[in-house]
Amino acid sequence: MNKENNTPTQPITAEYFDILKKEGAKAWTSCIHLNADKKFTSAITGMAKTDSAAITYKAEHILLRDIVKVFTAFSLTYDDFGAIPIKTKFILVYLYEKLQGRDLSKTYDLKKINELPYSSQFDKNINLIRETSFFEAKEEMETEFILPAILTKIKSKQTVSIASSINRIALLMAKADDTITEKEEEVLKQISDKVNNPKIVIGTSKYEEIPEDDTLEIVLAELQELIGLENIKKNVEDLTNFLKIQKIREEKGLKTATNSLHAVFMGPPGTGKTTVARMLGRIYKHLGYLEKGHLVETDRAGLVAGYVGQTAIKTDEIITAALGGVLFIDEAYSLTSGGFNDFGKEAIETLLKRMEDHRKNLVIVVAGYPDEMEVFIQSNPGLQSRFNRYFEFDHFAANELLDICKLIAKKGDFMLTPDAEEKLLEILERVYEKRHRGFGNARTVRNLFEKIIERQANRIVEMTPITEKLLITLTEEDIPEILKTVKEILVFDEEE
Template sequence: MMLNWSICSNCGKILDNSNEICPFCQGKVDKFQIDNLKNELTNLTFLVKTLDVFRPYCQSISDLGNITLESLILDDFFRWFSYLGLGDGKITDNEVEFINSLLDSTYSREDILNLTDSGMDEIPQSFNCLSELDEFGRNYDMTNLNSVSTLFKCYKLFGKFFITVDNELDDNVLKDYQSYIDKLESSLGDKLTEDTQIDLKRDLKMEKPEEESKGLQDYLDELNKLVGLEKVKKDVNSLINLVQIRKLRQDRGIKQPPMSLHLVFSGNPGTGKTTVARLLSKIYHEIGLLSKGHLVETDRSGLVGGYVGQTAIKTQEVIQSALGGILFIDEAYALAKTSENDYGGEAIDTLLKAMEDHRDDLIVIVAGYPALMEKFLYSNPGLESRFNKFIYFDDYNSDELYNIFWLMCEEANLTMDKPADDYIKQYFEKMYETRSSNFANGRAVRNFFEEVITAQANRLAPQSEITDEELNTLTYEDFLVEE
């Protein structure tokens, strides 16, 4: 099995195999194949066998009976991969092949789907066994052996590659991965070596280098060409004009009153809030207000930890990554404290301090449903004083939904015949008129578009011959998926 991966030996980012030098840190890129991961597993099992001499003195291992420690570790890895694989509700051929290639096993997709209890609510038993072995080993001056840290590194490394085995990264699966790794780190505590803990800070996302900077006018044009959002574009353009004049006054040494540039984006999902925030970060960079002009997106899960002290660290790390740009916190209302054991308040306090400490090179945008965002701001006086500029994103009307659908078609090199075009005009009129209070807007269009192209594929697949015109044309029949 050949994997199309590379990993930077310096910053740990996953890249594709075309990279020789990391575009993020200019570090050396190491090519990775399944054999590299097998070598890591071999090193782990060798270490376990070295410590096996202490097995009779370890109660947790004695409880295993005839089960070998190596078998236990491989079984726990299978549960780890199954937990991650089921995070998006599907198991792919690549995932099954990865598991069997690495673990030298013959699991089927059904074996994974039938694993109703992955056992991931508890720390895997293999960690408990190795903890005891390590302790006995240290009593015999084998201080250079730390099998718990080695197992932990394998969990991180193998999991990192497993969740990208299909050359894409599902956000929910990434959150599951990060959440469980954090849970392991918290539970294992001082059993982990220092270098293992530092390594946790590596960014796991498959990313591309930042695009080359365009000119200010290019970004303004891109903003103004967005479908709909007329009031948003007007408000944002007024804000940009205000920022430009303030920057000019500042450059000329003219005094001006202090002003908060942090923003509240309110509105239903799928209305372009993230897109506008990303363009705003680029525009502010071109104006000279922000030093980098990048956007860092996060939500409660990226800021709040599971125990005292962890939240401040997680929030600070996200803030540090956003310095010089915009920190975009989606569904920010979820940070509002709901109980005594809720650490969302700790994240808010850390955020407020950072907004003051870095007020010259950090802008924070909080986003979410209008009513919930109002309650969120009222939950802390510091939030009210720092977030005093609101931009409301209206739902897209039927014509705008229709135009968004056509844009998706054009991006996919698709067109529609006349009956299909007539149908979707009526479809989006009905969608808009009957929309709910939490209407998904652009996301609803995207979901419908994906259903339609799936229907087209089902229609064309049985044909023995398919013309280019058929491949590139959606017909009325393809739109009956909702009927």
């Protein structure tokens, strides 16, 4: 077939159609298995738009959505719709029919199959398929391939099969005219990257992979660059050295101490608990204790559902996504704060069971205020036996808060004048002196910095010319009034 005029010089042969039928059959079989998987059906809602979460989606709906995305990607490499190879269009139509439970090979012979693309209705059907909302993905997943993302998240055995199927369908569309252009090669690479390394979204929880080309030396250097946290740095360094030696003993066939990598982070908000948990995952990965070292960050809302039986499913989904890495549970004590019949207890029991099932490939870090965390750990013998590493995070001192603010400024291409630093330090000293346990620390500094750059913008907006020096310099005038700011910060933190 000629790309220029779509003349039928390359008909759909019996051999080619047989390849397409096999791909359709594999996809259909995979969808049947997935629809019977409770973990899969439960995970679907986490990828759907909020207003469509009540819709009952099946695997074939989501796969069709992803196949349409593949077709759209290749269609954009052509100047107009008519230039798209007929075989590419036919692949879309055939798979659409197959995943709707209709097999064209049982309805039409090969002669009729080759006539279909030239009917007046064919292109209209293509557009209808493209316009159909098979699955409404949440905003952050709209540009992603949904089925591979769901399967990766739940660690499904169908993950490789579905990813391979989508990649093969993409290759069939690219080679529909027996040639692959540079643009099509680039599209194939982009599809492969997204399908094989899908973005992970877990409801309100956060999923963070470790940086590319990461090393143990890089992590430890970043740890030392953190402002303050001297006792935490020493604790992590001691733990790292201990784990290194345990690995060496293991390699030499010597007995090793029992390594419990789970940890309790106790301290107020904004003191670096999540940052350090992220680093621990990377360290464990580089030392060979975790497979991936990624971080899944969640809280009570991410684990507990509102009705019987669903909390275990929801918690299990989060844990599955965290396998091979670190599950960080902020304000973990809230799991025991709902009373006797609260579903938080169900979440804890699920956590304890999975910690035992995956003790060699899952690390859980629970975090929160010191007093509440002590009560939380003591509330359940299972928690006491599994958590024996405690890290105590304290409030940042005023000079450390100033250093954090200066670092934020540097990263944003700003610079504080000496007068600005002096005024800002006075604010921070007064806030630190009157701090309460809910004081936001680094979070408070970030909020204050946003006000500072807003004031700077108002100061310089009418100046001419606006030079680079003017844009980057933060003066004493840009720092808000001291007493008023201190009062606002303390009230804000109390409300939080």
